[in-house]
Amino acid sequence: MKEKLSIIKIGGNVIEDEKELHKFLDSFAAMEGLKILVHGGGKLATQIADKLGIESQLIGGRRITDAESLKVITMVYGGLANKNMVAQLQARNTNAIGLSGADGNTIRAVKRPVTEIDYGFAGDVEEVNTLAIDKLLNAGFTPVFCAITHNKEGLLLNTNADTIASEVAIGMSMDYDTTLYYCFEKKGVLLDITNEDSVVRHLEPLYYQELLNKKIIADGMLPKLENCFHALHKNVGKVCIGDIGMLDPRATLYTTITL
C-alpha cells in the first residue's frame, strides 16, 4: 500500500488575513503524515507593485507578467510570503522548506507561447521533478511551494498556484496515495451560492454533469472543478474543496470529489 501524502493549496485571501493565516498554519502543522503546501500571493503583490509605481497590466481580465511585475512576484511570493510562512511553520515544529520551482529544479515550466496575447513571464508546467520532491520528503522536510517556476534556462516564471498544486499532486501520485486540498473562501461547492451551508458533500462525474446541466456550477468554479477532475483522471486519489476549517480532522462540511 502506498504511503499517504496531502497536498494543500491556500489562496491569497488566507495569506492576506493574519488571523486566518495563523489559524491555517495551526491546522496545517497539526495534520498527520507527509504533506506539501502550495501558496499564492494574493493582493500583496499588487499592493507592493502599486507602491513601487509598477502598473499591473490586465488583458481580457488576465494579468500580464512583464519584467517588472515578475520582480515584484519574486520578491513577494518567493521572499516575503514564503519565508514568513516557513518561519511560522518552524515555530510550530513543522520542518518546512520554502521552494520555488527553480529550487532543486522541482518544477520546470515553459514560457507561455505568444499568440494573440503575450502573457509575458507566465509559465505553463512541463515537468514536476518527483524524485527531487521525494528526496526532500524522505529527508524529513515539508515543502512549501510559492507560485513561481523556472524554465531551466535561467528564467523564473509566474505560474498559477492551483495548477502547481494539481501538477505536484499528479506527479507524486506515482509513488503516494495523494489527497489534494483546495482551501478557498467558501465552505465547498455550493448548490445555492447565497447559502453557505448548501455544500455538496460528495461530487463524482455523474452528479457533476447533472450540476453542470442545471447551470448550478458556473463562473470561477468551473475551471477550478475541471482542474480537480483532471487531477483525478491522472491518478490523484481524492480532491477536497473547502475553507480552512476542512483541515480539522473533525470537519464534515466540505466537498470531496472522487471518480
Add this chain to the structure above:
Amino acid sequence: MKEKLSIIKIGGNVIEDEKELHKFLDSFAAMEGLKILVHGGGKLATQIADKLGIESQLIGGRRITDAESLKVITMVYGGLANKNMVAQLQARNTNAIGLSGADGNTIRAVKRPVTEIDYGFAGDVEEVNTLAIDKLLNAGFTPVFCAITHNKEGLLLNTNADTIASEVAIGMSMDYDTTLYYCFEKKGVLLDITNEDSVVRHLEPLYYQELLNKKIIADGMLPKLENCFHALHKNVGKVCIGDIGMLDPRATLYTTITL
C-alpha cells in the same frame, strides 16, 4: 579522510553587477566537489526601500533593521536575489536550492539583545543545523543561503552574510574538510592599499601579527580577518580571500589564510 566542502561567500557588489554575477556563477558552477553559496543583498535592498518610502535607519554607521526594513530584506535577499541566483545556477546544471536559515531550520539565531542600541530584527547565529545541511548535500543539492536566519519562534532575522558563511563553515568542519572563500572587490589582503597587485599570498598568525603591528591591516579588513582566524581556530581547514577570479582553478593571485 574527510570529503572536501567549499563554502563561498559573495558580496553585494557582485550581485549588483549583472556581468560580474554571471562570471561568478560560471566559476561557481564549474567548481568541483560539494559546495555551498552564501550571498548578501547589497544596495538593492536600500534602493527598493527608498522606492517604497522606507527610510534606512543608521546608528553609529550600523544599519537598524526595523519591521519595514525586515520586510524589504526578506523580499530582496530571500526572494529576488536568491531565486534569480538559483534559477541561473540551475541553467548551469548546478542543482541549487535557495535557503534562508528558516528553511529546514538550517540556521537558528537569537534577536540581538537591546543594549544602548536597539538593532531591531538583527540576528546573532546560535546554531547551524549541520544535519539538515548534510541531508541536502547528500541528496545532491547545492545550498544557496541568503543573509536571513530565524529564531525558531516565527521571527525572521537579518544576519551578516560573512558571519553566516563562517558559522556554516565551522559547523560543517565536523564532517568535512572545509575551505571558506570570501569573494570581495579586492584581489586579497593588500600590503599597499593603492596597489592591487601587492597581494599577500599566504597569511598565518605570526605574519598577521607583524602586519597588525605595522598597521598595514586596518579598517574594514580587520573584522574580516578576525572572522577568518576565528573560523580557522574552530577547525575550518583554510580561508581564501580575493575577487571572483580566485575561484578559477588556475588562479594564483589571492590570499590564503591558514593557522
